[in-house]
Amino acid sequence: MKLSGFKYLANQGIENIWKNKMMAFATFCVLLISLLLVGGSALFYVNMNSMILGLGNQNEVAVYLDPSTTQQRVDEINLELQKMDNIDTVEYISKEEAYKRMQNQISQGKAIFDYIDGYEFMPDGFSVTVIDNDTIEDTTAKIAQISEVQSASSSLQVAEFLRELRRVVSLIAVAVIVALAAVSMIMISNTTKASVFARREEIQIMKYVGATNAFIRTPFFVEGMVTGFFAGAGAFFITWAVYRSVFRILMEQGTLMRAFGVGSIIPFNKIQLWVALAYLVIGALVGALGSVVSTRRHIDV
Amino acid sequence: MVELQNVSVTYSSGVDALNNVSLKINDGDFAFVVGSSGAGKSTMIKLLLKEIDATSGVVTVNGYNLNKLKKRKIPEFRRTLGFVFQDFRLIPSMTVYENIAFVLRVIDAPLKYIRKRVPYVISLVGLHAKTNSYPDELSGGEKQRVAIARALVNDPQLIIADEPTGNIDPELSYEIVELLKGINDQGTTILMVTHEHDLVRHFGGRIINITGGEIVFDEVISGTSDDILPEEELAQTMAQVSGISTDTSRIAIPAPPVTSTEDALIDEVIAAITGADQDGGV
Ligand SMILES: Nc1ncnc2c1ncn2[C@@H]1O[C@H](COP(=O)(O)OP(=O)(O)OP(=O)(O)O)[C@@H](O)[C@H]1O
Ligand SMILES: [Mg+2]
Numbered sequence: 001m002k003l004s005g006f007k008y009l010a011n012q013g014i015e016n017i018w019k020n021k022m023m024a025f026a027t028f029c030v031l032l033i034s035l036l037l038v039g040g041s042a043l044f045y046v047n048m049n050s051m052i053l054g055l056g057n058q059n060e061v062a063v064y065l066d067p068s069t070t071q072q073r074v075d076e077i078n079l080e081l082q083k084m085d086n087i088d089t090v091e092y093i094s095k096e097e098a099y100k101r102m103q104n105q106i107s108q109g110k111a112i113f114d115y116i117d118g119y120e121f122m123p124d125g126f127s128v129t130v131i132d133n134d135t136i137e138d139t140t141a142k143i144a145q146i147s148e149v150q151s152a153s154s155s156l157q158v159a160e161f162l163r164e165l166r167r168v169v170s171l172i173a174v175a176v177i178v179a180l181a182a183v184s185m186i187m188i189s190n191t192t193k194a195s196v197f198a199r200r201e202e203i204q205i206m207k208y209v210g211a212t213n214a215f216i217r218t219p220f221f222v223e224g225m226v227t228g229f230f231a232g233a234g235a236f237f238i239t240w241a242v243y244r245s246v247f248r249i250l251m252e253q254g255t256l257m258r259a260f261g262v263g264s265i266i267p268f269n270k271i272q273l274w275v276a277l278a279y280l281v282i283g284a285l286v287g288a289l290g291s292v293v294s295t296r297r298h299i300d301v
Numbered sequence: 302m303v304e305l306q307n308v309s310v311t312y313s314s315g316v317d318a319l320n321n322v323s324l325k326i327n328d329g330d331f332a333f334v335v336g337s338s339g340a341g342k343s344t345m346i347k348l349l350l351k352e353i354d355a356t357s358g359v360v361t362v363n364g365y366n367l368n369k370l371k372k373r374k375i376p377e378f379r380r381t382l383g384f385v386f387q388d389f390r391l392i393p394s395m396t397v398y399e400n401i402a403f404v405l406r407v408i409d410a411p412l413k414y415i416r417k418r419v420p421y422v423i424s425l426v427g428l429h430a431k432t433n434s435y436p437d438e439l440s441g442g443e444k445q446r447v448a449i450a451r452a453l454v455n456d457p458q459l460i461i462a463d464e465p466t467g468n469i470d471p472e473l474s475y476e477i478v479e480l481l482k483g484i485n486d487q488g489t490t491i492l493m494v495t496h497e498h499d500l501v502r503h504f505g506g507r508i509i510n511i512t513g514g515e516i517v518f519d520e521v522i523s524g525t526s527d528d529i530l531p532e533e534e535l536a537q538t539m540a541q542v543s544g545i546s547t548d549t550s551r552i553a554i555p556a557p558p559v560t561s562t563e564d565a566l567i568d569e570v571i572a573a574i575t576g577a578d579q580d581g582g583v
Contacts, residue, residue, distance in 0.1 A: 005409050019394045202392045208350065209451070210380035211407045300372075 009215065013222025023195035024227055030191045031231035031287055032238075034184030035279055038177055039235055043243065043275070045173035047265050052166050053133075054264030061140050061154045063126040069148045074124050077146060081128060086139045088129040095122040123150060130154075134163055185286075192224065192290040193297075200298040213299050220291045228287020232279035239275060243268045302328050303349060303459065303492065308358030310344050310514075318344035320514040321358070326492060326507075328458065331485040333501050334494045336511035342494045345511065346463045349492070350384060351375055363458050380408055383452025383460040385481075387467035389444040391436040391451075397423065398432050401451045408455060422450040426480060442473040446480065453484055460484065462493040466500065474500055 017024045063081070065074065074092070081090045099122050128143065130136050136154045143152040196203075206216050247265060268275075303326040310319040318341040326332050334342050347353045348360055351367050360367040363381040370378055384390075391400050398419055405415045423432055426446035436444055445465055452460045462481065466474035478493070478500055485491045495501065501508055505524025510517050 004412060005406065008406055016394070199394075201390070202394065205390045205392055206403070206407070207376070208379060208384055208390070209404045209407055210376040210378075211403075212376045215407060 006218070009218040010222045013219035014226060016219055016223045017226060020195065020199070023191075023198060024223070027188075027191050027195055027224070027227050027287065027291075028231050028234070030184075030187050031228055031283055032234045034180075034188060034286075035231060035235035035283055036238060037180045038184060039239055039275070039279060041173065041177050041180055043239070043271075045169065045177070046271075048169050048173070049166060050264045050266055052162055052169065061128040061130065061136065061143060061152055063128055063143055063152045064123045064150045065125060065148050066150050067123045069124060073148060077148060078126065080146065081126060081143065084139070084142060086130050086132055086135055088131045091127040093125045093127055095124055098122045098125060188286060188290045189294065192294040196220070196291065196294040196298060203295060203298045207299065216299060217292050217295055220295050221288045224291025225284045225288035227291075228283040228285065229280055230283075231287065232281070232283025235283065236276045236279045239279070240268060240272065302326065302361070302363060302490065304359075304361040305345075305348075306359040306361075308348065308355045308360055310341070310348060310353065311356045318514055319348070319355075319511075322511075322514070322516055324509065324516060324519070326490060328490050329485070329488050330507060331482065331491045332493070332507040332509055333504075334492065334509045334511060335496070335498065335501060338496075340511045341514040342511055343463055344514075346461055346492075346494060349461055350382075351378065376407075380455060381458050383455070383457040385445065385448045385452050385460065385462040385465040387464040389436070389441075389448050389468070391444060391447055393436050396433050396435055397428060397439070397447050400436070400447060401454050404451055404454050410455075418454060422454045425453075426450045441469040442476070445469055445477055449477070449480055449484075453489065457489065459490040459492065462491065464494050464496060466495060466497060471497065471499070475503065478504055 065077065069077075078090060078092055081087060128139075130139050140152050140154050143149060203216055247268060250265060303324070305322050305324040308319055308322045309317070311317050320341075322341075322345070334345065336342050344353070348355060348367070349362050351362075351370060355368065363378070365374075365378045365381075367378075392403070395403065401422060402415050402419045405418065410418075420429070420432070423429055426449055428443060428446055428450070431439060431443060431447075436447070439447065445468070449460075449465070452462075460481070465481070466477050469477065474497055481491050481493060482504065501524075503524050505522050507519070507521045509519045
């Protein structure tokens, strides 16, 4: 096909949107709603995930050494820890430091410390953070193998619980998104089918004058793509507006909400590029395919 | 060129629409196909457009063996013919110009050529003033003229017309056939199905009568607009042409514009024949 031929067909596609305003608008709405449903669920899931991960900043392994460990050996262990797999940061906590922290933590019971003389009874230790919280147990076990290490412990139950929570949330999210996507496909396919059905005679006439399937489908492709693209743009702006106001409201709730991990909600400007891209690409693709696939039944004459 | 060799068509419903039909229409011919309702005329047309396939027999159109024609090749084949249907089949969302130009766009004709050729065929059918109108804004006769312009715009070897005058005034029918005749004079083969025996009588030419899925008559007769046949011979032919049709009301359609005393005579003849249901002189 020559370029002029393609230009003609692309123009036809755009013109067809205008000529079939009602059907194009119906397709636009259905695509918009579908994109919002699926996109909204995906964003909800991403944020849930981020919140759970935020709660799970318990990716810390408390390492205590035998009190008799020499300073030189402490330094060596520090290096050793840093070289281990899955280790993010290693912070040395001296006896003094540990003592102070303890005092802070148990501020109510400050009086107790008045009776305890100094910090000599405290062991040297490290606060180690891991990269992957899911394998924190393995890492903890490895650390415990170092002979001077008296104890290495992570808040296992919390990690375990959060991991399980994330798994369940992911499963539900995938199920919901798949279900919504399926419902959307049915809605979209019915709408495009109706839209194409209204023009089945036109398609038949085109076939009678010797138009190839590609020739007939190209305008439908362009039409579906443009409609889908606009639906994607619409979905983006709606998402943008809703997301920002929800984000603001939650942030204004302050500390209470933060306790539930709300502090980990992703600001929209961090993901807007991806959201826009996903909406536009998926909208255009689904719109184009839906419209082209629907011509199939009428094109075989 | 159109050739049917022992062609039969049985619809999936079990109806035998065509029964062992053999027929040859040469390049440059003008042939009328007549026959009562349900006789199988449209079935034959659908066969020639490869809308349906023959249950048995061989169909050849413009050198394409339609039995063996691959799906992929159908568009290429259809570009060698034009069609005109009773229901016009214009694309409602396109103007007169676009409906006609579309045929040329399909074959990727140069834009320059389209811009010259389309106005030319529009003027041929006398619709210059309606170039930018939409089909909904046209009368039946005008729509059919657009359809004819579309059928001839890419210079097809063959134009197939299934009751092109079926939805328009009887008087206008003559214009339409006149138009097709003119196209035929330029060398295009034309196959036209019609119910209007007046038209057939008026124009004459090759007449093919299909009845019950079979060809029962296939001969060339002179039209009343041409030199008249010897009376007796004409009466005989007319009996064969229209004898099958019991629809006498059709024959009572107002006389064609080009009336003559001979014409009135033939009317009488036919009335006598069909009324008596037997052939014979006056
Ligand atoms: N798609 C179909 N399926 C089943 N039977 C059909 C189909 N189309 C036509 N027929 C039958 O085949 C026979 C021939 O029909 P056809 O349309 O060829 O008649 P026709 O000669 O064109 O009649 P008319 O003058 O009324 O247009 C009829 O009995 C009709 O009922
Ligand atoms: Mg018919």
